[in-house]
Structures are given as C-alpha cells and as structure tokens.
Amino acid sequence: MAGVAAAVPSISAPARGWIGICWRNAGHSALRSLRSGARTSPATSTRPPAGGERRVVCRRPERRGASRRSSRWTTAEPKTQAGPTSISVRCRLRERCAGRSRRAEFRGIVVSVATPQIDLLVVDDDDAFRSSLVRRFQRRGFNVSEAASAEEALELIARRLFDVAVVDMVMPGMSGLELLERMRELNPHCQCILLTGQATVESAVQAMKLGAYDYLRKPFPLAELEVVLQKAYERHQLSKENAQLRELLHRSEEKWEMIGHSPVMQDVFRLIERAGPSDKPILILGESGTGKELVARALHACSPRKDKPFVAINCAALPDQLLESELFGHEKGAFTGATASRPGLFEVADGGTLFIDEIGEMSPMMQVKLLRVLEDGSMRRVGSNQERRVNIRLISATNRDLEKLVQEGSFREDLLYRINVLSIELPPLREREGDIPPLVARYLGEGWEVDPEAMECLQRYHWPGNVRQLINVLERSKIMAEANRVTVHDLPRSIVEAVHEQAAHRGGSPNATPVAAGSGPVVDSGPPPTVAKPSHPRAPAAGNLPPTDNLAAVERFKVVEVLRRCHGNKSRAAKALGVTRRSLYRLLEKHAIREDEYLNNGSYAG
Structure with missing residues (x-):
C-alpha cells in the first residue's frame, strides 16, 4: 500500500471528489471508489494529509479462499488529460491458498475526478x-x-x-x-x-x-x-x-432595423404591429429591393414564435427538383447524389416562421405540394412514404401581380387565398418622402458627410432599384470619396445624368435637403441597374385634353397628368384621383403607362 501512495504524489486532491482504481484482467472490471474521509481498511484511509495532497490507497481485489497475499506495485508516468487526471498502475499479486501458489497481474488506472459543487x-x-x-x-x-x-x-x-x-x-x-x-x-x-x-x-x-x-x-x-x-x-x-x-x-444574430419617417412607411409599421401577433399567413408585395425580407423578419419578431427559427428561401434561385428537396427534404437514395437523409426547411422551421420569397416564380407542381402543407400541416420527404406533420407560419413575398397570374392560369387561385389572408404592400423608395437622408446617414456610417449638391441628387433620383440600389451607390461612393466626404463627383455618372435630365424637363430642381441622422433596414445590395435615358418628346401641356372622344384615352391622360403634378408620388396621385393605390397600379398596368412619361414629362400615347 505504501508503494501506491508513494508512486502517485503528483495527483493533487480535488476540493471535493473521489479517487479510484479501475481493475481490468481477463475481462473482469471493477471500480473501487474511495471517497474523502471514508475508511477502506483498519490500517488505511483516503483522508487528505495536512499538505493538501491526496494519498492513493485501495483494497486489493478480493478472491475467495485467499489466505495470504503479497503484492508488488509499479506505475507509469502521470498523464494529464482533459478531465480526470490519471496514471497507469500495475499490481502483481501473489497469493497462496491451500498449499498452492498462484500468480496474477492486474492493470488499472488511478483516476482523480472532481464532483460538482451543488x-x-x-x-x-x-x-x-x-x-x-x-x-x-x-x-x-x-x-x-x-x-x-x-x-x-x-x-x-x-x-x-x-x-x-x-x-x-x-x-x-x-x-x-x-x-x-x-x-x-x-x-x-x-x-x-x-x-x-x-x-x-x-x-x-x-x-x-x-x-x-x-x-x-x-x-x-x-x-x-x-x-x-x-x-x-x-x-x-x-x-x-x-x-x-x-x-x-440571440446576441449573435444580425439586428434588423427599419427606417421610415414618411407617412407610407408609418402605415406599414402599423400593419406590422397589428399582423405580427397573429398566426395567419401574410403576403408581402413590393418592387425588388424594397425590403420584403426585412418586413418578414419584423413580423416574426412581433409574433409568439419569435424564439423559434426563422427560415428564408428564394424560389427564383432554385430549379423545381432542388426546390422540392430544399422545402420537403429527402431520404437517402431518393435521387442521384442523395447519400444521406436530410430534413427540409419545413422541418427546420417547425414551430417558427418560413419565409418564401418570389413565390410567384413557383411552378404549378410545387404550388400543389405547398397547398397540401398549408391545409393540414402534413408533408412527405422526397423518396419517403412516411407522413410528417409540421407547424409553421408562412410569410410569402413577390414583386409580381398574383391576381394577374391567376387570370393567366400560371398561379393557383386556391393557393392565393391561402397565402393572402393579409397583404402588406411596400412603397418604392421614390414614394418615401424624407426617408433618403436618414437612410444615407445610416448606411454611410458615423464620420461621413454628404455635400448638399450630392444629397439633392440622391433625393431627386427615382431609384428603380429602391433601397438595394441606394446601398450599392453609397458603398461605391465611399470608395471614391476623399476625406470621408461624398460629393456629386463620387456618385455614378448614370445617376447624375438622369437627375439632370429630369431637372431639364421640369425646369429646375428644388433646394437640397440636409442630412438627418437615423437608422435603417439591412437590405442585400446588388449591382446598380442600367438607367435608360428618356427619349420621348414633351407631352401635351397640363390641362389640355387629348384630341379624342375615347374614354380610355381621356382616363389615361388624366392619370399621367396627376402623376406629373405629384412628381410621380403614387400615394398622393391616388388620393387626388379618389382611388386606392392598388387601383392606381391597375390603371397604370391597364393603360401601359411608363414611368418616364410622368417622371420626365414624356409624350402622351393615347
């Protein structure tokens, strides 16, 4: 026994814990656990000495009929591991019983383990x-x-x-x-x-x-x-x-924040506050780059599912076969390359929110499968006969007119009713009066300034790419600018030329608006779109009706005239015409009215 205690002086005693020896010999395994202060025999104890080191002692393996034993101990070098500190111990035991001598060798590990402090x-x-x-x-x-x-x-x-x-x-x-x-x-x-x-x-x-x-x-x-x-x-x-x-x-998640001081954005915020706590499907409408995913995340954050997953997928980015596998998952061997089973996004988002962007691009076959999940929550993985049930809240988005797609037969009417319990329409950036200065301040960051002429140019531009294009332009300007100051020379030439064309047609430009501090949504940036230069002659002067008695032509002329007067702001134009914004969009589509006709005083096409 003294040999064991002397052989392992390097094992320090934990504050609370046990030291034991695990014996292994010919398939036999036993664990002797010696606790602090517990007596193991009349002559030995595991009580820590005054120096703080724990002495290692143990009982010899018991054998029936053993009358006299002698043992010799050898130890290996201490090994430091992650967790218990251990060293190897070998015991050669010689015992004499009934006049016969027998030898046996036991190998083990002396282990020091700290128990938790509860x-x-x-x-x-x-x-x-x-x-x-x-x-x-x-x-x-x-x-x-x-x-x-x-x-x-x-x-x-x-x-x-x-x-x-x-x-x-x-x-x-x-x-x-x-x-x-x-x-x-x-x-x-x-x-x-x-x-x-x-x-x-x-x-x-x-x-x-x-x-x-x-x-x-x-x-x-x-x-x-x-x-x-x-x-x-x-x-x-x-x-x-x-x-x-x-x-x-939660702390590592990217913080999504929306900017909007304009009346149209305040209406959107009120809809988010009302619709967020609901569990019903919501359809988000708006042009590309207006921040539809940002609204979806805001709806998720306002819902009871905010602590559950938020999963997003873009239908336009995937072909049908891959989209089905992404949404519903697949079993091993379901198709070439399916080397392992994989859950779909419906299962990943179970209990949370699934955001499907560009749902108008979904094929009719996928629309049928999506409708099945929305009806009863049941689905099957690709290559599986086992039915699974999921509980998700669906938020979808599109930049297309789904009602027109239904009339054309490319989108199912029953699916539209399922996903469009409530719709939120996002206004384009050109209709958000007063939102460009805080957006610019947010995405330029602290320590950056914008010349009044450059800010006027940003405010006058019609932004066909919306917030995504604005972020792209600001990132480019930060690269070109000197001394953290953005001037009009740092802006893309296409934007400056387009603004000058608009000013020439309108006979001047308004005064610059100073930059206001603010914070805004994080929207993915993309390449700046090509801005087409207007090439149409000047339209008839305001107030002069077209030389025709055709009612549709008169209606078209009036819509263009009001949009010119409102500088392309559809919310104010719809209010002046006495119709809703949705009805105004239908009129624009019905008469094929282009933006350059009312933004640049373009020609009248009756």
Whole structure:
C-alpha cells in the first residue's frame, strides 16, 4: 500500500471528489471508489494529509479462499488529460491458498475526478429528518441551505439561486406545491424534488404538472435520494446551458432595423404591429429591393414564435427538383447524389416562421405540394412514404401581380387565398418622402458627410432599384470619396445624368435637403441597374385634353397628368384621383403607362 501512495504524489486532491482504481484482467472490471474521509481498511484511509495532497490507497481485489497475499506495485508516468487526471498502475499479486501458489497481474488506472459543487436547498418541517439530510449532503461536498417552512425558503430563494431543492409536500402554512409554483417564477432553472409521507396519484400528477423533477414517498433510502439529486442537477445544467446558448444565439444574430419617417412607411409599421401577433399567413408585395425580407423578419419578431427559427428561401434561385428537396427534404437514395437523409426547411422551421420569397416564380407542381402543407400541416420527404406533420407560419413575398397570374392560369387561385389572408404592400423608395437622408446617414456610417449638391441628387433620383440600389451607390461612393466626404463627383455618372435630365424637363430642381441622422433596414445590395435615358418628346401641356372622344384615352391622360403634378408620388396621385393605390397600379398596368412619361414629362400615347 505504501508503494501506491508513494508512486502517485503528483495527483493533487480535488476540493471535493473521489479517487479510484479501475481493475481490468481477463475481462473482469471493477471500480473501487474511495471517497474523502471514508475508511477502506483498519490500517488505511483516503483522508487528505495536512499538505493538501491526496494519498492513493485501495483494497486489493478480493478472491475467495485467499489466505495470504503479497503484492508488488509499479506505475507509469502521470498523464494529464482533459478531465480526470490519471496514471497507469500495475499490481502483481501473489497469493497462496491451500498449499498452492498462484500468480496474477492486474492493470488499472488511478483516476482523480472532481464532483460538482451543488447548491442545495432542503425544506422540511421535521427538524430531525432535515438535519440528517443536511449532514449527509454536506459530507458529499454540497453547499446546503435549510429552511423549516415554505416562507423561510422563499426568503432564501430571494437572496440566492439554488440548483436543486428538496421540498416536503405537507408543511404548516404554505404547502410544498405552492412553494414549487412560486419557485418556478423566481428561479425557473431550479429543479425541485418533492417528498411526502401521504402519496396519492392526484398529488403526484399535480406535482409533475407544476414542474417537479421527481416525487418520492417517505420513507426512502437516502442513497436513492442522492441518485435522484444528481440527475436533477444534470437537468439543471442542461436547462441553464440551453438558456445561455439561446441568449448567445440571440446576441449573435444580425439586428434588423427599419427606417421610415414618411407617412407610407408609418402605415406599414402599423400593419406590422397589428399582423405580427397573429398566426395567419401574410403576403408581402413590393418592387425588388424594397425590403420584403426585412418586413418578414419584423413580423416574426412581433409574433409568439419569435424564439423559434426563422427560415428564408428564394424560389427564383432554385430549379423545381432542388426546390422540392430544399422545402420537403429527402431520404437517402431518393435521387442521384442523395447519400444521406436530410430534413427540409419545413422541418427546420417547425414551430417558427418560413419565409418564401418570389413565390410567384413557383411552378404549378410545387404550388400543389405547398397547398397540401398549408391545409393540414402534413408533408412527405422526397423518396419517403412516411407522413410528417409540421407547424409553421408562412410569410410569402413577390414583386409580381398574383391576381394577374391567376387570370393567366400560371398561379393557383386556391393557393392565393391561402397565402393572402393579409397583404402588406411596400412603397418604392421614390414614394418615401424624407426617408433618403436618414437612410444615407445610416448606411454611410458615423464620420461621413454628404455635400448638399450630392444629397439633392440622391433625393431627386427615382431609384428603380429602391433601397438595394441606394446601398450599392453609397458603398461605391465611399470608395471614391476623399476625406470621408461624398460629393456629386463620387456618385455614378448614370445617376447624375438622369437627375439632370429630369431637372431639364421640369425646369429646375428644388433646394437640397440636409442630412438627418437615423437608422435603417439591412437590405442585400446588388449591382446598380442600367438607367435608360428618356427619349420621348414633351407631352401635351397640363390641362389640355387629348384630341379624342375615347374614354380610355381621356382616363389615361388624366392619370399621367396627376402623376406629373405629384412628381410621380403614387400615394398622393391616388388620393387626388379618389382611388386606392392598388387601383392606381391597375390603371397604370391597364393603360401601359411608363414611368418616364410622368417622371420626365414624356409624350402622351393615347
């Protein structure tokens, strides 16, 4: 025994823990666990000496009929590992029994393992029983606090967070179930073990419903309570780590923020606040680059599903076969290259929100499969006969007129009714009066300035690519600018020429508007679109009706005239005409009115 203790002086004793030897010989395995202060034989002990080092001692492997034994120990060099500190130990045992000599060799590992320090709360009105629990678990190295009543326990919980609580169910005053309910509010990660001497099925069911980890009936072996307590602590650690990972994930997520001081954007914000808490499908309409995905994320953040996944997919970016596999998943061997089973985005987004962008580009075959999922929540992976059920909120977006696609037969009418319980129409950037200065300030960043002439140019441009194009122009300007100051010479030539053309047709430009600080949505940037120069002659002067009695021609002329007067702002034009913005868009499509006709005083085409 002295050889073992002298052979492993490098193993430091943990604050609380055990040292054991695992024997392996001819398939036999046994673990001798020697706890701090526990006597292993009349002559040896694992009590740490004054120097702080733990001496390693163990019982020899027991064998029946052994009358006299002698042993020789050898050790390998200490090995430091992640976790337990261990060294190899070899014991050669010689025993003599019934006049016969026999040799055997045992190999093992001396292991030093630190047990966790558990913050334990014991609540029981029985002083003797409570004291016995406190003494036992203090010997195990736990940090134990005790309370004789539920009221006293609540005072302790208010000052300190506990990992596990052992609570008697029947106590004077507040019962253990009431205490459990209050504990779930004050410390939701604390695991509670209820004890009772009057166990009933009803009380056990009620305890589990309130969140108790386990339910023990008195009397019970204290060893059983210790096992349950260790498992409850593991559950506590999992719950705590889960909360930490959620918070870490939330902090690492990109912050999506919307800018909009214009009246049309304020209307959009009000719709998001009203529709967000709902669980119904929503259709987002708007031109490319207006921030439809940003609105979808805002809706998800306002919904009860905000802590669940938000998954986005663009239908226009994938062919039908790949889109089906992405949405519904596939089984191994379902097609060439399917080397493993893979869940689809419906399963990934289960419990959360699925955002389908450019849904107008979806093929009729995929529309039928999507309709099935929206009707009853059931789906099948590609190559599988097993039906799965998912619970998702669908938000879709498109820049196309789905009602027109329904009339053409390329989009299912029943699917349109499913996805369009409520629609949110995003205005283009040219109709958002006063939003360009804060957008510019947001995407240029701190320390950047914009010349008044450059800001006037940005405000006068009609932005066919909307916010996405604006971000692209600002990023280019930051590369070209000097001394963190953007001038009109740093802007793309196509934008400057287009603004000059508009000013020439309109007979001048308004005064520049100063830059205002603000913050705005994060929208993916893309290449600047080609801006076509207007090549149409001047239209008839305002107020002069076209020389025709055709009602459609008169209607077309009036729409163009009002749009010119409102400088292309469709919201104000619709109000002046006495129609809704949607009706105005239908009139524009009906008469094939181009933007350059009312933005550049283009020609009248009756």
